[in-house]
Amino acid sequence: MKKFNVAVVGASGMVGGELLGLLESRRFPVGEFYPFNSGRKPASVLFRGKKYACAAPSLEALKKAEIAFFVSTDEVAEEFAPRLAAAGTWCIDDSAFFRLAPGVPLVIPEVNAAELGPSKKLIAGPNCTLTGAAVALAGIHRKFGITELRLATYQAVSGAGKAAMGELEEELKAYFRKGAVPKLKGGKFPRPIAFNLFPQVGGFDEEGNSGEENKVEAELKKIWSDKKIRISVTAVRVPVLRGHSLAVWFKVARPCSEGALRKELRRTTGLKFFEKPGDYPTPLENGQRTEIVYAGRLRRARTAANEFQLWIVSDNLYKGAALNSVQIAERIARL
Ligand SMILES: NC(=O)c1ccc[n+]([C@@H]2O[C@H](COP(=O)([O-])OP(=O)(O)OC[C@H]3O[C@@H](n4cnc5c(N)ncnc54)[C@H](OP(=O)(O)O)[C@@H]3O)[C@@H](O)[C@H]2O)c1
Known part of the structure; x- marks a missing residue:
């Protein structure tokens, strides 16, 4: 099975922690793993039994990933996701920034997976309440x-x-x-x-x-x-x-x-x-x-x-955020 190099921006946060757990428990085929945080304080995360230090994101570092999960802030998604998607990395964004943007699919796989397609590399996940x-x-x-x-x-x-x-x-x-x-x-x-x-x-x-x-x-x-x-x-x-x-x-x-x-x-x-x-x-x-x-x-x-x-x-942290994003990634992996 093909493996995907994966970046998680916001890995040290609430949704980030759940996302890492789900990538493991659902056996998503992760190749290389790159976790990012704000860089304001040192943070590390455990993934598949290995400790990784988080770093502040840069476009160059993010480009190593084939799939990038954005679970940080609207500003971070705005800064990196469009350029990264244009460079060919799948970007799955849990922030609110792109949810209503025309041309960006807003996806809950059980409801509207048909919105996903090979040319739409930037995908938004919805607000956890709805x-x-x-x-x-x-x-x-x-x-x-x-x-x-x-x-x-x-x-x-x-x-x-x-x-x-x-x-x-x-x-x-x-x-x-x-x-x-x-x-x-x-x-x-x-x-x-x-x-x-x-x-x-x-x-x-x-x-x-x-x-x-x-x-x-x-x-x-x-x-x-x-x-x-x-x-x-x-x-x-x-x-x-x-x-x-x-x-x-x-x-x-x-x-x-x-x-x-x-x-x-x-x-x-x-x-x-x-x-x-x-x-x-x-x-x-x-x-x-x-x-x-x-x-x-x-x-x-x-x-x-x-x-x-x-x-x-x-x-709200699973179906409202982390799980929904991983389910989107699972669909992408089959496209
Ligand atoms: N919580 C929910 O139920 C939920 C549901 C749906 C969507 N969301 C969305 O998911 C995202 C994360 O929410 P959360 O609840 O997990 O928030 P959180 O617990 O506050 O975590 C935020 C994460 O973003 C990182 N971060 C902050 N500024 C950054 C920067 N400039 N560069 C890189 N990383 C940065 C933080 O790193 P540090 O630890 O270094 O600060 C932390 O890892 C938000 O966009 C939120 O709207 C959340």
Whole structure:
């Protein structure tokens, strides 16, 4: 089997760590391995039992790779990915920078792998929040035509990276030491997160929507190739370490029974559907190093005849980022 020389930019980060583990556990055929970090502090990573020092990326160093995973920042992806892709290296980018760029496929393999092709060397992976909905509702959308989708998100702190995860842990420790949740200086979050939640993920635009809410809407439309679908979102950060949850309300164009939707959910690729009302997924039980999306509590909504509700859970670091990227690489390897 052909082996690929692989670079991971952001190897020392949250998603980077998961990516390395997945390349190993899924036996991706890695030849030479090149890990990169910011270079601001020394860091090393373990890969296939060997310790590698991380270095700051340069175009020359990255060109040694046939596949480069970008799991760092928007700026780093912007600086290197287009030139690297033009030089012939496959670039799989988990940052937000290229997701909506025309000509850059935004890919969840279970949903739109057909977007991949030999001439499209720069590929984006989507925001971790919408992935669960994009996978779980793909079959229903194809068959019954979702016209409106409302989502309330319950997003884990790891979605904001390693430092944010540390912030929740630090606040909890301080609470158990001193009996109060501290306001940490220079933190990643706008409010304390321990024993709390807040309806803000990213900055707000002039209409009052957060960056995350806008990403979910725009990216979902691109992945489903449907500009007409109406989507509205309230994105909420919750004190969960890992695993994003979604409460969704969707209206379908073609009349259908709840039974027909259940049948579709049962056969949706990459989804495990919990049938019984008391049997539903949670981030702790179903969002930790899980490779599929989970859904439950399907029911008719009482607000409109053609509206239904569903609860969805997925691992933001796996299916929402690292696993999705590795699955893209696995498809590329077969092109
Ligand atoms: N967390 C999620 O659930 C999730 C989901 C989907 C997509 N993403 C995206 O994945 C990317 C990584 O997220 P994360 O959560 O893993 O963040 P993270 O834990 O903060 O890790 C960021 C990584 O990027 C590296 N980095 C920062 N600046 C760099 C630079 N100038 N040059 C090279 N490397 C640099 C960091 O290196 P140092 O250690 O040296 O700082 C670190 O390895 C982001 O673009 C994020 O939007 C994350």
